[in-house]
Amino acid sequence: MNTIEQRVLDAIDIDGMLTYLCDLIAIRSLDGEETEAQRHMAAKMEEIGLDVDMWDIDMEALEQHPAFSAEVERETGVGLVGTLGQELGGRNLIFNGHIDVVPTGDAANWHYPPWQGTIDNGNLYGRGGLDMKGGLCCALYAAKAILDAGIQLKGKLMVESVIGEEDGGTGTLATVLRGYRADGAVVPEPTNMAIITAQAGAMNFRVTVPGYSAHGCMRLEGVSAVEKFIPIYQALLELESHRNENVTHPLLAKHLLPYPLSVGIVKAGDWPSSVPESLVFEGRYGVAVGEDMLAARQAFEEAVIQVAQRDPWLKDHPPTVEWWGGQFESASIPTDHAIVQTVQSAYNQVTNTAPHIEGVTYGADMRLLVNQGQIPTVLFGPGDVRNAHQPDEYVPVADLITVTRSLALTALRFCGYEED
Amino acid sequence: MNTIEQRVLDAIDIDGMLTYLCDLIAIRSLDGEETEAQRHMAAKMEEIGLDVDMWDIDMEALEQHPAFSAEVERETGVGLVGTLGQELGGRNLIFNGHIDVVPTGDAANWHYPPWQGTIDNGNLYGRGGLDMKGGLCCALYAAKAILDAGIQLKGKLMVESVIGEEDGGTGTLATVLRGYRADGAVVPEPTNMAIITAQAGAMNFRVTVPGYSAHGCMRLEGVSAVEKFIPIYQALLELESHRNENVTHPLLAKHLLPYPLSVGIVKAGDWPSSVPESLVFEGRYGVAVGEDMLAARQAFEEAVIQVAQRDPWLKDHPPTVEWWGGQFESASIPTDHAIVQTVQSAYNQVTNTAPHIEGVTYGADMRLLVNQGQIPTVLFGPGDVRNAHQPDEYVPVADLITVTRSLALTALRFCGYEED
Numbered sequence: 022m023n024t025i026e027q028r029v030l031d032a033i034d035i036d037g038m039l040t041y042l043c044d045l046i047a048i049r050s051l052d053g054e055e056t057e058a059q060r061h062m063a064a065k066m067e068e069i070g071l072d073v074d075m076w077d078i079d080m081e082a083l084e085q086h087p088a089f090s091a092e093v094e095r096e097t098g099v100g101l102v103g104t105l106g107q108e109l110g111g112r113n114l115i116f117n118g119h120i121d122v123v124p125t126g127d128a129a130n131w132h133y134p135p136w137q138g139t140i141d142n143g144n145l146y147g148r149g150g151l152d153m154k155g156g157l158c159c160a161l162y163a164a165k166a167i168l169d170a171g172i173q174l175k176g177k178l179m180v181e182s183v184i185g186e187e188d189g190g191t192g193t194l195a196t197v198l199r200g201y202r203a204d205g206a207v208v209p210e211p212t213n214m215a216i217i218t219a220q221a222g223a224m225n226f227r228v229t230v231p232g233y234s235a236h237g238c239m240r241l242e243g244v245s246a247v248e249k250f251i252p253i254y255q256a257l258l259e260l261e262s263h264r265n266e267n268v269t270h271p272l273l274a275k276h277l278l279p280y281p282l283s284v285g286i287v288k289a290g291d292w293p294s295s296v297p298e299s300l301v302f303e304g305r306y307g308v309a310v311g312e313d314m315l316a317a318r319q320a321f322e323e324a325v326i327q328v329a330q331r332d333p334w335l336k337d338h339p340p341t342v343e344w345w346g347g348q349f350e351s352a353s354i355p356t357d358h359a360i361v362q363t364v365q366s367a368y369n370q371v372t373n374t375a376p377h378i379e380g381v382t383y384g385a386d387m388r389l390l391v392n393q394g395q396i397p398t399v400l401f402g403p404g405d406v407r408n409a410h411q412p413d414e415y416v417p418v419a420d421l422i423t424v425t426r427s428l429a430l431t432a433l434r435f436c437g438y439e440e441d
Numbered sequence: 442m443n444t445i446e447q448r449v450l451d452a453i454d455i456d457g458m459l460t461y462l463c464d465l466i467a468i469r470s471l472d473g474e475e476t477e478a479q480r481h482m483a484a485k486m487e488e489i490g491l492d493v494d495m496w497d498i499d500m501e502a503l504e505q506h507p508a509f510s511a512e513v514e515r516e517t518g519v520g521l522v523g524t525l526g527q528e529l530g531g532r533n534l535i536f537n538g539h540i541d542v543v544p545t546g547d548a549a550n551w552h553y554p555p556w557q558g559t560i561d562n563g564n565l566y567g568r569g570g571l572d573m574k575g576g577l578c579c580a581l582y583a584a585k586a587i588l589d590a591g592i593q594l595k596g597k598l599m600v601e602s603v604i605g606e607e608d609g610g611t612g613t614l615a616t617v618l619r620g621y622r623a624d625g626a627v628v629p630e631p632t633n634m635a636i637i638t639a640q641a642g643a644m645n646f647r648v649t650v651p652g653y654s655a656h657g658c659m660r661l662e663g664v665s666a667v668e669k670f671i672p673i674y675q676a677l678l679e680l681e682s683h684r685n686e687n688v689t690h691p692l693l694a695k696h697l698l699p700y701p702l703s704v705g706i707v708k709a710g711d712w713p714s715s716v717p718e719s720l721v722f723e724g725r726y727g728v729a730v731g732e733d734m735l736a737a738r739q740a741f742e743e744a745v746i747q748v749a750q751r752d753p754w755l756k757d758h759p760p761t762v763e764w765w766g767g768q769f770e771s772a773s774i775p776t777d778h779a780i781v782q783t784v785q786s787a788y789n790q791v792t793n794t795a796p797h798i799e800g801v802t803y804g805a806d807m808r809l810l811v812n813q814g815q816i817p818t819v820l821f822g823p824g825d826v827r828n829a830h831q832p833d834e835y836v837p838v839a840d841l842i843t844v845t846r847s848l849a850l851t852a853l854r855f856c857g858y859e860e861d
């Protein structure tokens with residue numbers, strides 16, 4: 022590490038970052054309700070000294086884009102990018118973090134107040150601290166340290182604060198459509214500080230299984246949609262097992278189940294004494310890295326059709342399959358790409374350990390940066406994703422420090438900087 | 442048929458009955474909302490010349506009774522019995538009919554207005570026309586014909602208009618607790634004019650199957666409550682098949698499935714991408730004629746426990762079984778009882794055909810009259826129960842006429858009457 026890098030690391034304002042993260046957790050930026058948090062973040066970016074671009078996202082135009090997907094209806098949304106430096110012959114870099122958070126669920130399951138940051142035992146608790154206002158603050162305070170240390174980067178460093186990641190990627194798609202591009206990007210999602218170069222895709226599905234109503238006291242005169250659901254469910258589990266047999270991507274192949282097909286919701290009937298005339302189930306369907314979305318859908322639909330054709334009732338009353346909400350492509354970049362190597366060397370320098378390079382089974386905005394923006398992107402951030410979307414969500418403070426330091430070094434090394 | 446019987450049959454006011462039935466259909470007497478209909482009926486009973494006993498049911502006291510069961514919360518309810526004649530050495534008879542009706546469901550599925558009686562093609566359409574304001578009007582107009590013909594019965598004929606049959610039998614239990622007893626009773630539920638001397642019991646159940654939540658992208662870290670539900674469901678179908686193998690009651694044994702176990706509602710999860718941490722299913726469980734309720738419950742619970750003991754997860758996180766809402770005992774009377782024989786001979790006389798004597802797989806207020814009131818009771822009424830609780834519910838007008846005539850003859854022959 023040279024003296025300039027050391028100066029930047031020394032300039033990192035950890036206390037300020039933790040304070041600001043707690044401020045941000047206190048703003049309930051659920052999907053569709055991020056405007057206040059975005060305005061707050063824009064003011065912070067101004068205060069730090071970034072060039073702020075805040076705009077009203079043209080939702081109507083965005084919704085026409087083939088990569089658009091959202092579960093929450095929005096009429097407006099705020100885009101926000103804070104930029105540091107200018108193009109002086111170096112590379113441009115994006116740090117991208119989402120400001121939206123998922124609901125708390127039953128607040129009674131929380132031991133810490135969800136809408137307030139609480140540091141206890143070395144962890145920072147609160148909704149979004151981990152997923153991912155924490156990572157977003159690391160990015161912001163890495164940029165601040167470069168400014169505070171008076172270093173001139175040779176490329177642009179753009180800090181993107183985006184909305185709607187949890188419900189489909191509205192905010193990141195909007196930055197791509199506004200023209201933001203770079204030679205590399207880091208999304209500080211909670212990866213336990215592993216460097217993620219590949220992610221599976223995922224599609225939401227809904228299957229409606231028809232039955233025929235009758236009073237339960239003569240149930241043979243009806244057809245139970247629950248009974249008809251079971252072979253369909255079993256066929257889908259078989260499909261899942263088949264799709265996970267010969268996984269070729271080396272990083273995904275390390276997972277026990279790289280491409281899960283998971284049923285999350287089942288609903289049938291509305292009266293205990295009636296034979297249910299319909300059952301609806303919804304879930305998420307893992308898409309292999311590099312797999313064509315249409316081919317994946319066809320495999321699913323065919324599994325359902327095959328069950329239906331073997332069943333006299335379903336043959337004449339076929340189940341319907343809908344693809345709705347999140348329809349996320351997979352994404353991957355080469356593990357020897359400069360952005361991977363730079364994050365790797367930065368983390369190594371900060372911690373004296375080599376980072377893991379991994380693939381993940383979940384979707385995130387990485388796919389939009391890679392597939393829509395053609396921006397080589399890694400996920401790399403503080404904390405364990407297993408604690409996301411849970412009560413008592415937390416991020417270790419030590420991780421926040423390590424990631425802020427690693428991102429600051431990454432920016433210096435990836436963009437380059439003027440020597441004193 | 443003698444001249445007195447003929448005089449009574451001639452006195453039956455069919456047009457008046459159909460008009461009144463249409464008036465009654467127009468009063469939306471859903472469970473918990475029967476008071477207006479009961480007041481209307483009481484006025485009609487007065488007008489006809491019955492001695493009217495209308496009272497506010499003491500719901501608090503009723504709820505303490507072991508045979509009480511209800512799905513609707515009520516603070517008040519109206520009891521109503523209209524009596525004709527007095528004890529002069531003959532037998533007393535009860536006609537019991539419920540005035541409450543089930544909701545219409547989606548009105549768009551109706552081709553006839555649900556809250557209005559419409560006669561078309563020989564059928565009378567409208568919610569409750571079949572189940573069972575029609576049968577109740579038959580009973581009322583049979584009593585009216587006896588009065589109008591000036592006949593003095595030798596026993597009392599009581600017309601009970603009861604609430605809350607659909608949700609557990611509140612009104613009939615209230616008549617029993619008020620002291621109404623007789624030597625026989627007819628409940629003109631829709632039986633296609635078969636005489637029902639035995640009915641199965643039925644119990645509502647709710648089973649909660651625990652799972653363990655995880656994100657669907659790593660579903661192996663969770664336990665799907667849907668997956669755990671399937672072997673339980675299958676074990677319950679096996680239990681059903683076992684319980685229907687050697688049915689001893691001759692009338693129930695004629696059914697393809699005398700004691701169905703039917704799952705009517707299934708609900709699991711609230712997010713497509715989460716492994717569902719709980720699944721709840723509800724249904725109705727057929728109780729054999731003469732079967733002990735507790736023994737039936739134990740058989741069900743043991744089937745669930747056995748599955749749980751074979752499953753490592755369920756062993757430590759056992760499903761729970763609740764018995765809620767309708768808990769209906771079975772009921773039966775000898776087929777050679779006087780009330781059976783009297784209805785039989787009356788129907789035979791009216792139609793020149795022998796009635797069927799049958800058992801049914803569903804519960805009705807018969808069980809309360811038989812088991813709580815010790816009143817030998819049959820079901821015998823107009824129309825087909827398959828059309829009950831359905832859109833375009835209807836009752837054939839010809840059945841209404843036949844049943845009114847049969848009930849008038851039944852009253853004369855069962856109670857006896859003074860010769861001119």
